[in-house]
Amino acid sequence: MGLDTVSSATAHPESTQPFAELGLKPDEYQSIREILGRRPTSSELAMYSVMWSEHCSYKSSKVHLRQFGEKKPVEGWPQLLVGIGENAGVVDIGDGWAVTFKVESHNHPSYVEPYQGAATGIGGIVRDILSMGARPIAVMDPLRFGPADAPDTRRVLPGVISGIGGYGNCLGLPNIGGEVVFDATYLGNPLVNALCIGALRHDEIHLASAKGIGNLVVLYGARTGGDGIGGVSVLASETFSEGGPTKRPSVQVGDPFMEKLLIECTLEVLHAGLVEGIQDLGGAGISCATSELASNGEGGMHVWLDRVLLRDPTLSPEEILMSESQERMCAIVTPADLDAFMAICTKWEVEAVVIGEVNNSGRLTVEWHGEQIVDVPPRSVAHDGPVYSRPMQRPAYLDALQADVPDRLSRPATVEEVRSTLLTLIASPNLASKSWITDQYDRYVLGNTVLAQPEDSGMVRVDEVTGRGVAVSTDCNGRFAKLDPYNGAKLALAEAYRNVGVTGAVPLAVTNCLNFGSPEDPEVMWQFAEAARGLADGCLELNIPVTGGNVSFYNQTGTTAILPTPVVGVLGVIEDVAKRTSIAWSEGDVIFQLGETRDEFAGSEWAHVMHGHLGGLPPKVDLAAEIALASVCADGLGWFHAAHDISDGGLLVALAEMAMRSGVGAQLEPTGDLFVWSFSESTARAVVSVAADDAQRLTALCASQGVALQRLGVVAGDRLDLGGPIVTIAELRDAHEATIPALFG
Amino acid sequence: MSETRVVVEVMLKPEILDPQGRAVKGAFARLGFEGVADIRQGKRFELTIEGELTADRMAALETLAGTLLCNPVIEDYRIVSVEGAA
Numbered sequence: 136m137g138l139d140t141v142s143s144a145t146a147h148p149e150s151t152q153p154f155a156e157l158g159l160k161p162d163e164y165q166s167i168r169e170i171l172g173r174r175p176t177s178s179e180l181a182m183y184s185v186m187w188s189e190h191c192s193y194k195s196s197k198v199h200l201r202q203f204g205e206k207k208p209v210e211g212w213p214q215l216l217v218g219i220g221e222n223a224g225v226v227d228i229g230d231g232w233a234v235t236f237k238v239e240s241h242n243h244p245s246y247v248e249p250y251q252g253a254a255t256g257i258g259g260i261v262r263d264i265l266s267m268g269a270r271p272i273a274v275m276d277p278l279r280f281g282p283a284d285a286p287d288t289r290r291v292l293p294g295v296i297s298g299i300g301g302y303g304n305c306l307g308l309p310n311i312g313g314e315v316v317f318d319a320t321y322l323g324n325p326l327v328n329a330l331c332i333g334a335l336r337h338d339e340i341h342l343a344s345a346k347g348i349g350n351l352v353v354l355y356g357a358r359t360g361g362d363g364i365g366g367v368s369v370l371a372s373e374t375f376s377e378g379g380p381t382k383r384p385s386v387q388v389g390d391p392f393m394e395k396l397l398i399e400c401t402l403e404v405l406h407a408g409l410v411e412g413i414q415d416l417g418g419a420g421i422s423c424a425t426s427e428l429a430s431n432g433e434g435g436m437h438v439w440l441d442r443v444l445l446r447d448p449t450l451s452p453e454e455i456l457m458s459e460s461q462e463r464m465c466a467i468v469t470p471a472d473l474d475a476f477m478a479i480c481t482k483w484e485v486e487a488v489v490i491g492e493v494n495n496s497g498r499l500t501v502e503w504h505g506e507q508i509v510d511v512p513p514r515s516v517a518h519d520g521p522v523y524s525r526p527m528q529r530p531a532y533l534d535a536l537q538a539d540v541p542d543r544l545s546r547p548a549t550v551e552e553v554r555s556t557l558l559t560l561i562a563s564p565n566l567a568s569k570s571w572i573t574d575q576y577d578r579y580v581l582g583n584t585v586l587a588q589p590e591d592s593g594m595v596r597v598d599e600v601t602g603r604g605v606a607v608s609t610d611c612n613g614r615f616a617k618l619d620p621y622n623g624a625k626l627a628l629a630e631a632y633r634n635v636g637v638t639g640a641v642p643l644a645v646t647n648c649l650n651f652g653s654p655e656d657p658e659v660m661w662q663f664a665e666a667a668r669g670l671a672d673g674c675l676e677l678n679i680p681v682t683g684g685n686v687s688f689y690n691q692t693g694t695t696a697i698l699p700t701p702v703v704g705v706l707g708v709i710e711d712v713a714k715r716t717s718i719a720w721s722e723g724d725v726i727f728q729l730g731e732t733r734d735e736f737a738g739s740e741w742a743h744v745m746h747g748h749l750g751g752l753p754p755k756v757d758l759a760a761e762i763a764l765a766s767v768c769a770d771g772l773g774w775f776h777a778a779h780d781i782s783d784g785g786l787l788v789a790l791a792e793m794a795m796r797s798g799v800g801a802q803l804e805p806t807g808d809l810f811v812w813s814f815s816e817s818t819a820r821a822v823v824s825v826a827a828d829d830a831q832r833l834t835a836l837c838a839s840q841g842v843a844l845q846r847l848g849v850v851a852g853d854r855l856d857l858g859g860p861i862v863t864i865a866e867l868r869d870a871h872e873a874t875i876p877a878l879f880g
Numbered sequence: 881m882s883e884t885r886v887v888v889e890v891m892l893k894p895e896i897l898d899p900q901g902r903a904v905k906g907a908f909a910r911l912g913f914e915g916v917a918d919i920r921q922g923k924r925f926e927l928t929i930e931g932e933l934t935a936d937r938m939a940a941l942e943t944l945a946g947t948l949l950c951n952p953v954i955e956d957y958r959i960v961s962v963e964g965a966a
Contacts, residue, residue, distance in 0.1 A: 248953045361895030386953060388892070390899035447895060460897065484906075 138452070139177040141507045148174050157184035163521055170515045178501065178508040181453040182516055185419040186426060189688055192520035195654035196686040199664050202671035203681040212680040214643050217340060223267050223333075224682025226644040228708040231337050232597055234605055235267045238277070238330035238648040238704050240687035245327035248386040249294025254302035255389040256329040258461050261306065262415035265398055266464065268341035268405050269333025272583065273595045274303050276313040276329055277609040277648070277702045281322025283564035283878050288317070291325050293879055299329075300575040305391035306398075309584045310576035311593025313609055314702075317564045320613075323692040328648045328685075328702055332607060334597045341405060343414040345432030345467045345493045350411055352425070352436060352491035353473075355480055356397045356463040359421070360446035363387040363459030393462040400483035401464060409476045412467035422456045422516070424465040425491065426499055429513035432467070435496035436513065440503050442490045452503045467493060527664055528657035537618060539750030541736040546810045550859040553813050556745065557787050557862065558870045560814070563744040566784050567874035585712040589796065591634040591780050596712045604712035608634035608705055612783070613698030614738040615753035620662040624669035624701045625756045629818055631705035632677055633780045636765025637821050639716045639772040640707030645674055647684035647703050652696020654688045662699040663688075670701060676758040679705070709772075716768065719797035720777035720824040724850040726801060727833060728786060729764055730820030731843045734811050740784045741814045760819035763840045768821065770836055777824040785814035787855075789822050790847070791867050794855055800864055802856050803848040809857075824850060884933040885963045886941065890950040891922035925949055933962070 144150075154164040157180065167175050167183050175183060189195060204219050212218075216233055217225035223237035241256025253276075261271045276299050281288045303310050313330070345352065363386060404410050412432060414424045421443070429436035440452050450458070468476045473489070480487040499516065501509035547556045560566055569588060578587040585604060586594035592606040610630040616623025628645065635642045647670060652659040663686075674681055690697045709715055720726070736742050737751025768778050777797070781789045794800050805812045825833050827849075837844040854863040892898050898920045905919040925945075929937075942959070950957040 248951070251954065357897070360897055362897060364895075388897040388899065388954060390897060390902070392899065392903070446897065 138503065138506055138508065141176055141510050144176045145173050150174065152180055154180060154184065157181070158188055159184050163187055166521065171511065176508050178453050178456055179511055181457045182422040182426065182509065185422050185457055186516045187520040191419050191423060193686055194521045195523050195525050195660070195688060196663065197522050198524050199667040202667060206671045206675045207680065208678065215680050215682065216337065219681060219683050223263055224644065225267060225340055226682060226706065227337070228597065228603065228605060228643065230598065230601065230603055232334060232603060233337050233340070234332060234334050234597065234706065235264055235269045236330065236332040236607065236646055236704065236706050237263055237683045238328050238609065238646050238702065239263070239685040240648050240650060241327045241329060242325065242650065242687050242690055244386050245295055246291065246323070246325055249291045250298040250301070251386050251388050253295040253298030253327050255387050255461055256327055257299060257302045258389045258391070258394050259417045260329045260331040261308070261394065262417065262464065264331045264333035265401050266341070266343060266413050266415040267333065267335070268339045269335040270402055271308055271331050271333045271398065272581065272597070273309050273311045273332045273593060274330060275311055275593055275607060275609055276327070278313065278315050278328070279321045279326035279700060280317050281325065282319050283317045285322055287322060289879065295325065295327055296572050296575055302389055302391045304577040306395050307580050309578050309580050309587070309595065311578060311584055311587045311595060312607070315569050315572055318613060318698055320695065320697045324690040324697050326650050326690065326700060330607070330609060330646070330704055332595070332605065339405065341410065341413050343427055343431055344412045345428035345436055346411050347467070347469060348433055348493055348495055350467050350469050350493045351473055351489045352428070352438065352493065353466045353468050353476065353487050354443060354463065354490045355466065355485050355487035357390065357393050357460055358444045358446040358486065359450070359455055359458050359463070360460045361450055361454060361458065364454050364457050387459050387461050389461045396483045396485050397462055397464060400480055400485045403479050404466065404476055407475065407479065409468060409472040410466045411469060414465045416463040416465060418459060420456065420458045420460065426513045426516040428465065428467060429499045430517040433493050433495045434513065435494040436491050436499050437494060438491035438501040440490070440501050442488055444486055444488050452508055525654050525660045526657040527661040529661055530658040536750050537752055541742045541748055541751050544742060544746045544748055550809065550857050553809055553857065554860045554862055556741070556814070557791060558866065560740060560744055560784050560788055561791055561867060562870040562874050563740070564874060566740060566788060568872045569875060570872065571875040571880060585715060586638060586717060589792065590718055592638050592640070594638060594640070594709070594712055594715055602711035602713050604709050606635045606638045606640035606707045606709060609702055610634060611700050611702045612738060613700040614743065614749055616666060616699040616701060617749065618738050618751065618753050620665035620699050621669035622753055622756050623699065624666040625673040625758070626753055626818065627701055627703040628670055628673040628677070628705070629756055629758060629761050630780065630782050631703045632761055633764060633821065635705045635707035636768050637716065637778040637780050638709070639714065639769055640709040641769055642677070642679055642705050642707040642765060644706050645679055645681045645703060647681060647701060648687065649684065650687045650690055650697065650700040650702065652689070652691035656696065659696050666699055666701040670703065673758060677762060714772045716771060716775045716778045718777055718779040718793050720793050720799065720850045721797070722799050722850055723827065724776050724824035725827050725830045726822060726824045726847040726850060728820060728845045728847050729767060729823055729837060729842050730760065731817065732786070732811060732815050732820065733817045735815050735817045739814065739816045754816050754818050757819050763842050764819050764821060767836055767840050767842050771823065774829050774832070775823055775825055779822045781820040781822060782816060785816050786822070787813035790855060793822060794864050795867050795871060798864060799850050800852040800854040800856070801848050802851050803858070804846065805857060806845065822847065882932060882964065884929045886927040886929060886959060887961045888925040888927065888945045888949055888957055889922055889960050890925070890955050890957045891920060893954055893956055896954050
């Protein structure tokens with residue numbers, strides 16, 4: 136077939152076009168014809184198909200995501216310098232510093248090709264942060280896999296972990312945390328989410344818009360090749376059928392060394408003031424970058440597509456528009472600054488070429504060797520895609536699921552049974568030590584990492600003079616979200632907030648990666664809507680804004696969707712990282728529990744591991760209590776010796792983690808029902824240890840904030856002593872550390 | 881016993897980026913060797929098979945070459961030579 140130009144599209148209006156193969160529905164194709172007043176050219180069809188894919192257009196989620204912008208305090212969010220909608224939101228952390236952070240999914244590519252899928256996930260989120268003008272300072276990876284002993288998990292997990300380590304370590308970014316969770320529903324649908332944090336001064340913020348008529352559009356970085364073509368529509372918009380992917384598109388291979396050059400080159404051109412607007416190239420490649428830049432700026436742009444530097448000279452214009460080759464950026468540069476811009480690119484050995492020009496035509500036009508192949512309103516491609524209010528239905532199974540409370544499950548009755556339950560729990564894949572995984576990541580490169588796994592949050596220093604820094608935690612218990620998506624999302628938010636708070640940092644902002652099944656299933660859509668509503672309401676109650684995020688749908692095999700998994704990341708600020716509280720206590724400390732324990736086991740690790748049970752209603756959410764708890768922990772900076780969030784596995788698991796972390800045990804004084812005391816997953820709780828002299832001070836502080844306080848014992852010896860059978864730290868470590876290496880080592 | 885030598889070459893698919901090949905190409909230029917348009921790096925497997933390489937075993941070998949020796953998502957394999965020795 137020859138070149139399909141705008142004039143041939145007008146001359147041959149009835150040519151059949153493969154819109155369905157490109158993932159477009161008949162009515163979507165019809166709207167494109169109405170927008171253009173003719174049939175699209177094949178290049179236009181390529182652009183619309185990738186930009187109107189679920190991944191790029193958020194067409195099923197948009198109506199629900201609006202709440203994140205709309206539910207806000209009357210006075211707005213004072214800490215928000217750039218809100219939701221840009222590549223990533225920007226948050227004021229004081230002293231003229233700002234940070235930007237965002238989490239995205241790379242789930243489907245990581246299932247198809249675990250190493251490269253996970254690696255390019257890091258590359259993509261790093262460029263997102265870079266395009267805001269920020270220097271990337273750390274990454275984190277919330278991960279979900281099928282059962283730890285399943286053969287496919289053995290294929291996927293090691294590849295994903297080496298991909299994250301391979302790309303992140305080569306790039307020189309510390310990986311400071313994340314999660315690794317196993318559940319049967321993730322078999323065939325692993326979740327590989329990637330989060331990046333970047334730091335910048337307030338005056339360094341840059342936005343993705345093409346301003347200034349006559350300014351030039353420069354594509355720089357790696358050459359464009361034939362990799363990942365249509366990845367957006369094919370990978371992210373089609374459900375895999377049972378037995379494997381129905382389509383195996385070529386995935387992209389990343390080059391972290393190229394990305395490192397791109398980071399340094401981009402920061403230098405930004406600091407030199409040579410850039411009017413900037414955009415990274417991710418999903419949908421040149422189609423996305425040109426249409427978004429044009430749509431956000433003067434409204435028009437002309438592109439000479441044949442000027443794009445190619446790795447493979449045989450690529451067609453449609454392929455160039457859709458290619459998802461990695462490590463590319465697009466900048467808007469004034470003609471006067473072009474030579475200086477190009478000189479910096481040359482210095483960093485980054486290839487750059489002018490591919491277009493900004494105008495006020497209101498059209499995005501693309502030519503190929505003198506022939507016009509695209510002539511579209513850029514907003515219709517980038518922003519005015521289809522929006523669906525998809526049907527929703529409360530799942531039919533939910534009443535029965537919620538009625539199946541865990542009360543009937545047999546509970547350990549004696550101290551000896553509690554002891555062996557503890558050893559079973561901390562050896563179970565979800566609670567076992569993840570060192571085998573995190574040891575493959577460089578956690579300390581750049582020299583600013585203060586806390587990393589197995590601490591509650593990752594924490595990095597931002598200002599090397601004052602010690603000002605940020606803490607970030609990502610969390611989600613998908614089982615809670617399955618039982619009650621509204622409160623499950625709030626619980627994910629509460630846990631991430633608490634994990635940041637216990638370090639002494641003050642929570643400031645939220646990002647999220649909402650991983651769900653097919654939006655075309657009304658029951659999944661209901662889960663999604665409930666989770667989005669819960670998260671928006673929770674953020675308002677906690678007074679911290681959502682600054683951005685990502686939605687990943689179609690995580691399902693056949694009719695079985697994954698557990699609804701709204702991963703929530705919370706970022707907090709700490710004035711001096713040297714004062715932060717870790718989870719390691721000291722000999723002689725007095726140990727307290729902050730918060731109240733109730734008999735709450737639905738969705739708990741205990742019910743999951745010991746009984747394979749999921750039913751009932753998740754633990755009660757009390758966000759006012761979370762605020763009070765975080766406030767107490769912030770006041771404890773400098774005199775709390777240790778603080779640790781109580782969540783997965785309950786109090787006894789938290790105490791075991793603190794003992795293993797510090798190498799010192801504890802003489803414990805359990806009260807009430809020993810089983811509930813040990814393993815309940817009631818929220819808004821933390822373990823805090825202080826010097827004996829400070830016990831009175833802690834009592835007064837908790838009383839002033841209305842936080843319940845219970846003495847748990849003292850730090851001493853080489854064992855956890857429950858008053859009767861004991862468990863030594865050596866036994867704990869043996870159980871805790873053997874599981875993951877035995878499965879994957 | 882008869883032996884057969886089979887050589888399998890594995891290369892990244894042509895459309896896939898090859899960062900290692902790119903780095904080697906950069907080194908050529910730095911070392912003063914101009915005019916290298918492209919370098920792509922691959923793997924070579926030399927197998928020595930005992931006994932007769934029947935059509936069935938050859939088919940099984942092809943299957944393994946396509947799944948074990950290469951990652952079929954991003955790589956292609958090619959059996960470049962089969963030499964029998966009595």
